Amino acid sequence: MSAADLPGLDLGRLAGWLPGVLPDAGTDLTAELIAGGKSNLTYTVTDGTTSWILRRPPLGHVLATAHDMGREYRVMSALQGTGVPVPRTYAFCDDTDVLGAPFYLMERVAGTPYRRASELAALGEERTRTISAQLVDALAALHAIDPAAVGLADFGRPEGFLGRQVALWRKQLAASYTRDLPAADELHALLAADVPTESAAGIVHGDFRLDNVLVDDSDRATAVLDWEMATLGDPLTDLALMLTYHRLGASIGEAVTDASLAPGFLSEEEIVARYAAGSGRDLSRFGWYLGLAAFKLAAILEGIHYRHLAGQTVGEGFADIGDTIHPLLDAGLTAIKEK
Incomplete structure (x- = not known):
């Protein structure tokens, strides 16, 4: 999927930022919006070899104190190695020039989020x-x-x-x-x-x-x-x-x-x-x-x-x-x- 097809995710800008935090990552990126989210936007991003999960706030009207990517990233990082299962976290970006809002990357974990x-x-x-x-x-x-x-x-x-x-x-x-x-x-x-x-x-x-x-x-x-x-x-x-x-x-x-x-x-x-x-x-x-x-x-x-x-x-x-x-x-x- 091209960058133009994904609201809130500019793959070109992301590709320019990614090697700075993950030196082994490729820059020919594709991505998919994960269905079901009604709050923060969540995408699967891949360079063809490795896949990550990217999270960013929703577009438009955002309530004060909600959708705080930094807090989400910090708490998951802190809980690594505890009895609470959390994904591995890779990088947090507060530079809004990259995607227009703060975002972070984390591990893509195998599992099903049962809803029905x-x-x-x-x-x-x-x-x-x-x-x-x-x-x-x-x-x-x-x-x-x-x-x-x-x-x-x-x-x-x-x-x-x-x-x-x-x-x-x-x-x-x-x-x-x-x-x-x-x-x-x-x-x-x-x-x-x-x-x-x-x-x-x-x-x-x-x-x-x-x-x-x-x-x-x-x-x-x-x-x-x-x-x-x-x-x-x-x-x-x-x-x-x-x-x-x-x-x-x-x-x-x-x-x-x-x-x-x-x-x-x-x-x-x-x-x-x-x-x-x-x-x-x-x-x-x-x-x-x-x-x-x-x-x-x-x-x-x-x-x-x-x-x-x-x-x-x-x-x-x-x-x-x-x-x-x-x-x-x-x-x-x-x-x-x-x-």
Whole structure:
């Protein structure tokens, strides 16, 4: 594929930059946009001998603090050699003259990012259960890491994290305003009025779900991907967001990942119990965390909806994004009121 065919990726400029960081790399490059991304743009790039993954921010309207390539690169580099599987990182570029935005290169890892229940159903219930259990264990392993031990002591401000999250996602939602969302206003008010005391701080992935994890043919998790929103804070936000994705998939299906509907996939109760046992964390205020997860995801999806309306999205699958926000907000209101 030529440079002209790839929005956001100038292969000629990339070829001029690449030998400076990977001296053995060739300069006759081809690339392919990896389907499925609705946020950062992800490409496979090859010189005919070696392949890499390149990540850069989306085109056009980009929310403040989101799509931070430097943070994503740093956290994956720090986690090399820990119990959390991450790709090898090669180089980060903050020179916007190359591709018009910061980007980085990482290893292309073998594995499948399972997204559909039908994909897991083809593997059978036993393998699906193994994969879903590994997903929970990988999350607990991440949250057990001491940030200071891997050079991430200054990666975020865990004190007051939950309150700042409520304010942040309110701001992000406002930045993508195209319509009134009264359920979002109600959910924000409930969240802001009753922020719980944070659990012990840890590394927060920020968008943890099965289709952000590569799984090999032996059902082993080979890489956790998409660290663009990683920070230090309350790890229970990761668990809540993952389960919110599951609930959303169960209610609207094809528009988001519905992998948790596959026979054999751990139930929500089993996931919570397994995580609690593996992490030792108190989940007594978990309904609030589920409400925050719904609010956060609504803000993210509204940002994608905003870019789609402005003609700034790349690829397919964006037309119905705006409709998914309403059941998501309703689920968040139910969770925060019931628990």
